Amino acid sequence: MEHKLLSEHYHEEEYRTLAGYKSFGGYKTLESALNKKPEEIIQQVRDSGLRGRGGAGFPTGVKWGFLPNNSEPRYLLCNADEGEPGTFKDRLIMERAPHQLIEGMLISAWGIKSHKSYIYIRGEYQHCIRIMEEALKEAYSANYLGKNICGTDFHHDMDIYIGAGAYICGEETGMISSLEGKKGQPKLKPPFPAVKGYLEKPTIVNNVETLAAVVPIIQDGVEAFRSIGTEKSPGTKFFSVSGCVKKPGNYEVPLGYPLMDLIELAGGLREGRALKAVIPGGTSAPVLTAEECERARMDFESLADLGSMLGSGSVIVIDDSCSMVDMLSVVEKFYHHESCGQCTPCREGTGWLSKVVDDILAGQGRIQDLNLILGISENMMGKTICALSDAAALPAISFVTKFREEFEIYIRKTLAQRKSGVLSA
Amino acid sequence: MKKETQKSFELSAEGLAFVKKELTRYETKRSAILPCLYRVQKENGGWVSPEAVSHLSKVMDIPTAYINEVLSFYTMYNKCPVGKLHIQVCCNLSCAMNGGRELAEHLCRSFNVKEGEISANGEVTISRVECLGACDIAPMAQVNEEYVGPLKKETVVEQMKELLKKQ
Numbered sequence: 001m002e003h004k005l006l007s008e009h010y011h012e013e014e015y016r017t018l019a020g021y022k023s024f025g026g027y028k029t030l031e032s033a034l035n036k037k038p039e040e041i042i043q044q045v046r047d048s049g050l051r052g053r054g055g056a057g058f059p060t061g062v063k064w065g066f067l068p069n070n071s072e073p074r075y076l077l078c079n080a081d082e083g084e085p086g087t088f089k090d091r092l093i094m095e096r097a098p099h100q101l102i103e104g105m106l107i108s109a110w111g112i113k114s115h116k117s118y119i120y121i122r123g124e125y126q127h128c129i130r131i132m133e134e135a136l137k138e139a140y141s142a143n144y145l146g147k148n149i150c151g152t153d154f155h156h157d158m159d160i161y162i163g164a165g166a167y168i169c170g171e172e173t174g175m176i177s178s179l180e181g182k183k184g185q186p187k188l189k190p191p192f193p194a195v196k197g198y199l200e201k202p203t204i205v206n207n208v209e210t211l212a213a214v215v216p217i218i219q220d221g222v223e224a225f226r227s228i229g230t231e232k233s234p235g236t237k238f239f240s241v242s243g244c245v246k247k248p249g250n251y252e253v254p255l256g257y258p259l260m261d262l263i264e265l266a267g268g269l270r271e272g273r274a275l276k277a278v279i280p281g282g283t284s285a286p287v288l289t290a291e292e293c294e295r296a297r298m299d300f301e302s303l304a305d306l307g308s309m310l311g312s313g314s315v316i317v318i319d320d321s322c323s324m325v326d327m328l329s330v331v332e333k334f335y336h337h338e339s340c341g342q343c344t345p346c347r348e349g350t351g352w353l354s355k356v357v358d359d360i361l362a363g364q365g366r367i368q369d370l371n372l373i374l375g376i377s378e379n380m381m382g383k384t385i386c387a388l389s390d391a392a393a394l395p396a397i398s399f400v401t402k403f404r405e406e407f408e409i410y411i412r413k414t415l416a417q418r419k420s421g422v423l424s425a
Numbered sequence: 426m427k428k429e430t431q432k433s434f435e436l437s438a439e440g441l442a443f444v445k446k447e448l449t450r451y452e453t454k455r456s457a458i459l460p461c462l463y464r465v466q467k468e469n470g471g472w473v474s475p476e477a478v479s480h481l482s483k484v485m486d487i488p489t490a491y492i493n494e495v496l497s498f499y500t501m502y503n504k505c506p507v508g509k510l511h512i513q514v515c516c517n518l519s520c521a522m523n524g525g526r527e528l529a530e531h532l533c534r535s536f537n538v539k540e541g542e543i544s545a546n547g548e549v550t551i552s553r554v555e556c557l558g559a560c561d562i563a564p565m566a567q568v569n570e571e572y573v574g575p576l577k578k579e580t581v582v583e584q585m586k587e588l589l590k591k592q
Contacts, residue, residue: 085517117450123463123501124557126570159450164459164499167555176531181455181491183498199452215498242519242560283518314559315517330521334555340498 001230002265005216005236005403006209007252010096012422014047016131018027018138021099027144029219036154039220041111046369048217048225054170054207055282056387057233057300060214064112065195067202073259074202076109076117077179077193078211081163081170083122084282084333086314087236090208092250094121094128097212104211106144107218109156112204117156120175122163132160167338172205172385173197174340185340186386201352209238229255233299238315244273244319259296260290264319273319277403281311283331284391286398287318293408308398319366324403325410329357335392341348346389349380353396360407363423370407373400429505431469436479436484440468454487458495461485462502465473472503500554509544510589513567516553519560528564528576529553533552535582538581548589 004010014020021027033041046061053341067074082090093101103116121129136158147155151163161179168174169184178184197203213235217225226234233255239262246267251260259278262353269275277292280298286308287328288296296306303310314315320329341347353376354417356369377393383392400407436444443464465477473496482489496502503511514520514529528549529540532551538544541552557572559565565574566589576584 013480028532073559082558085557086519086560088558088560091558122558123499124567161451161456162460162463163501164463164495165501166499178459179451179456180453181458181495183494239559243522248519248563277516295464314560318522322522326521327518330516330518334517337555 002252003236003254004237004252005228006093006097006100006212010092014136016095016099018099018135018142026099027103028213030103030106030110030144031150033110033218034150034154035321040110041107044222044228045108045111045214045217047222049209049232050213050217050225051233052207053209053213053313054201056283057310060206060210062207063194064108064193067112067204068195071383072118072202074112075115075198076105076112076114077170077172077198077203077205078105078119078126078174079175079205080116080119080121080125082125082208082312083170083174084127084284084312084314085168085331086240086242086279086282086316087312088240088242089313090237091125091128092123092238093208093212094125094132097231098131099139100212100215101132101208102144104141104214105158106149106156107214108206109203109212110154113154114204115157117158118161118198119158119181120152120163120169120179121162121335122169123165129160129162131210133268136160147267148169161212167334168340168386170387171388174386175205176203183340185342186388188295188385207263220382230299230301232301233310237298237310239298239313241317242323243315243317245270245317246270250393253298255299256302257298259293259298259315262315263293263296266315266317268319269319276316276322277318277324279314279316279395281316282314283334284387285309286394287402289402298308320399321412324406325357325361326397328399329354329361330394331399332357332392335388339388339392343384343386343389345380345383346392346395347387348378350392352376353380353392357396360411360414363418365411365414367408367411369411370400370404375395429472429474429563431474431476434465434469434474434480436465436468440464441484444481448485448520454485457485458487458492461497462492463494467503471507472505476587493580506543508535508538508548509592510549510585511569512549512551512585513554513557515555515557515559515563515565515567517556519556520564523563523575525564526553528581529565531578532577532585535539549585 009015050060051057063253166184169178173187174184193203336350339346339350377396380389380393516525536549562574
């Protein structure tokens, strides 16, 4: 069953407007938060165990704690560059509850003592951009933004920055480069953004869903939040379920929810089809076989135990009508296209992976290409500035290892066809 | 690919006012490059020419190298002219599984245009793009600024012709 901690009122049309949001108790949590000390907010978020909802799952309160203890200006940057293939949950939050995001950002900004924030929205999300712009205007006119917010001495300005089509800008330092008006290339860490981020100033980058989740944590308290989900992965999470299911969409469930039940929530598989595999956390996450899916629970630890990851919460369901060779070719083409090009193992590796898989798909494959894919992938892991290279290598390794037989059969079949002249050499 | 050029380009008075505002909107002037390139693209019928970059460089007082860095890196800036209707069909995983790639081919054949090029009458460009974050309506496309889906092979051409009329 869904657990609508954030999305309880998402079906209400007026929830998008300031008046509507307030009629459901909106901005009350901000008012109470402004009566607390900023340190208390950070402590509460840390105690809640909230983990980043964008992909890496890093504890949010711990990230905030990395900020230097000085009076330097600091920025809050909301990552709304949702680009991980299969993910569409941040779009839902911005479209249905723009003020929930703004309130979460304001509470967070109060906690980290920031007076300026940006929402970096991917350029394709024109509809979200218009809704967020309207919501910001409303929030300014009601004095939830600007000077002396809610009659306190807290000042905060919030603005939108629009991306222009680059997956890598979802990586926090890539996003900072982009916000600085440059190509979105990631920067070497350390220093981490919390110490040196936007314009070399301390910057906290958090995902849309993470910031929205701050509202119920402050509103209902740490215990209420921790009572949902698992010990190490508390709270709810939006899962974007898509692919071969009858009712693709976003489903908010407690973390630790069984994967097969989640697929059932999304309408289950189509008639007459059998489950072949699931990518549980965006295309960067290693694929799970049907047998592994039976055991999989949707939280950070359970999926790590299965050798995969929760990532952004994008669940791509693959049934027996799909060819794994074909699917991997789509995935690797994507990473090749999106590699920013500054690190050699990634720039070259993604290209080679894409080429080798495409050759197999086109019927030009050799059995030894499978080991070649594994060799290239291993040389791409842990050797680059950001995680894109690993993100391209992980699916390649998992597809070829877990579905080796299917790849081999495909290669042998096309080889035989080539020899008999069915396929041109 | 042949390098596309045009005779000249200048921003309108409103465009110049927009640039002026963006230059002071962010903490650093350079941050204005991305929004200003969008403005140029909008005023130039959907693409950014080298001449437009030169013009923008003068107006913003920012070297062309900085502007070209941004222009060449991001895919949403078109470096060649596009049709009145730019149909960007998602061909990433969830859309591919649901027929996105076949839709892109079908559209190219129906409008008699090669992928990424502009149709003879200047009306349509069809390109394949990566995940647009709308897998719940797969297979889908971004048509100019609007998301449309789930698309069906039987009706997609009619649907696009309707959208073209509105442009």
